[in-house]
Amino acid sequence: MSSENILARRAFLGASASILLQGQSSPVASQAADSKSNHMIVHSRKPEDLEMPIEGFLQSITPTEMFYVRSHHYTPQVDLDTYSLRVSGEVGTPLALSLKELKKLPRVELVGVMECAGNGRAFYTPRMPGLQWTHGGVGNARWAGVRLADLLKKANIKSSAKHIMFDGADQPIGTMPKFQRSIPVKKALEGDTMLAYDMNGVGLSSSHGAPLRVVVPGWGGDCWVKWLTGIQVLDREFEGFFMKTGYRHPGKGVPPGSAVDPAQMKPVESIHVKSVIATPKDNLVMAQGASRIAGAAWSGDVPLAKVEVSTDAGRTWAPARLTSSNGRWGWQTWDFAWNATPGSYKVMAKATDANGYSQPAEQEWNPSGYMWNVIQTVRVEVMPMTSASYRSSCLGCHNDDLMKGQKLTRGQWEKEVEKMMRWGAQVPAEQKASLVDYLSARFKP
Numbered sequence: 001m002s003s004e005n006i007l008a009r010r011a012f013l014g015a016s017a018s019i020l021l022q023g024q025s026s027p028v029a030s031q032a033a034d035s036k037s038n039h040m041i042v043h044s045r046k047p048e049d050l051e052m053p054i055e056g057f058l059q060s061i062t063p064t065e066m067f068y069v070r071s072h073h074y075t076p077q078v079d080l081d082t083y084s085l086r087v088s089g090e091v092g093t094p095l096a097l098s099l100k101e102l103k104k105l106p107r108v109e110l111v112g113v114m115e116c117a118g119n120g121r122a123f124y125t126p127r128m129p130g131l132q133w134t135h136g137g138v139g140n141a142r143w144a145g146v147r148l149a150d151l152l153k154k155a156n157i158k159s160s161a162k163h164i165m166f167d168g169a170d171q172p173i174g175t176m177p178k179f180q181r182s183i184p185v186k187k188a189l190e191g192d193t194m195l196a197y198d199m200n201g202v203g204l205s206s207s208h209g210a211p212l213r214v215v216v217p218g219w220g221g222d223c224w225v226k227w228l229t230g231i232q233v234l235d236r237e238f239e240g241f242f243m244k245t246g247y248r249h250p251g252k253g254v255p256p257g258s259a260v261d262p263a264q265m266k267p268v269e270s271i272h273v274k275s276v277i278a279t280p281k282d283n284l285v286m287a288q289g290a291s292r293i294a295g296a297a298w299s300g301d302v303p304l305a306k307v308e309v310s311t312d313a314g315r316t317w318a319p320a321r322l323t324s325s326n327g328r329w330g331w332q333t334w335d336f337a338w339n340a341t342p343g344s345y346k347v348m349a350k351a352t353d354a355n356g357y358s359q360p361a362e363q364e365w366n367p368s369g370y371m372w373n374v375i376q377t378v379r380v381e382v383m384p385m386t387s388a389s390y391r392s393s394c395l396g397c398h399n400d401d402l403m404k405g406q407k408l409t410r411g412q413w414e415k416e417v418e419k420m421m422r423w424g425a426q427v428p429a430e431q432k433a434s435l436v437d438y439l440s441a442r443f444k445p
């Protein structure tokens, strides 16, 4: 094939893939989508806010380049030569440690899911200002660093300590308040709360908080402060904007569109049990037969217990198989084998935590659009094999109407299909004869 032909072929395939993705999907189309999986959904370049595409929920560990990024301020470049982590406030021994000194504390490692409190905000009605995350404001990485408890012990934390405040090297933009958060001392002293310098086996990237970020397993990403330079031990909850006004939740549903005084709300802490369906994609048209429903599920302070799948709009549920071993704080990928017969389906996945709390069928509303965790529904059209292969092989470059005008014999359809295959139509060899049968039955003289 000449290079010109290859280019033309690519252009054809590209065009058909993008058309197919708008609903008339097929195995060809989903492969095309997978190869695009490193393309993040960009909410903002500056400050940097990037969402993981839906394919990410098929991965047991989220590759760093696919991991969502949320930044309130511009990304700082921290100079390691002058870097120090200061620990001050209600401590007997204030500290200032270089990264090298910090790394002398015992190294600990865990797989942990981090989810933005606002993940799913785009699905709320009425809409709220804020990043319009769909599903992918969440990721699951392997974190390594030191226990926050070890550092606090080294600083001789006093009994007056109530909250631990985290401060980063990032600087506020304009006159906005600085992004600083505090967590209760109880959570800070739990053995799994850590300060991470590695993510997925290598040093943190600047987008993810180099050289050091807080890891608060089970809690919203708002506590996982990046570019950490300061820890202040306080005798009360921190009083900055992002504690007393931002990241607060009424703790119950309120009437949609209503305002709630921040003083009546509590800081966002544990994330909620949730599952996301990565495949099939919403509005997929697929061929009948053996197929797979799969995604990821996680929970916060209360561990994940199970994931169930429904293919009949929630009337009946069957258990999905959990397929990763990511430990207490990671997400679990899950899988469900489905023998799809022709028809229209509402596919759902529902996760339940160890207290028996399951994802709700209807979402309660809250003023900032936090903690979206309603059961997700994916609409799928399952076609008989022939008409499905007709759609995926023939309706990528042009519509049905071109066919309707043709009144051809079987022999003529066979030639037509072969011509289109030369022009780039993808027809699996074992489906060619049945496709010709289908065409000559539907569009005959």
Ligand code: HEC
Pocket: 012, 016, 393, 394, 395, 396, 397, 398, 402, 403, 406, 416, 417, 419, 420, 421, 423, 424, 425, 426, 427, 439
């Ligand atoms: C890679 C793109 C592409 C795919 C996929 C494709 N076609 Fe076409 N097809 C074309 C183009 C381009 C034309 C229009 C040619 C023209 O008008 O000169 C066409 C025209 C036709 C015509 C009109 C008669 C003709 O030969 O010009 C028929 C019938 C047809 N296609 C059938 C099919 C069938 C059946 C399939 C599935 C096996 C298919 N096409 C898949 C590109 C495609």
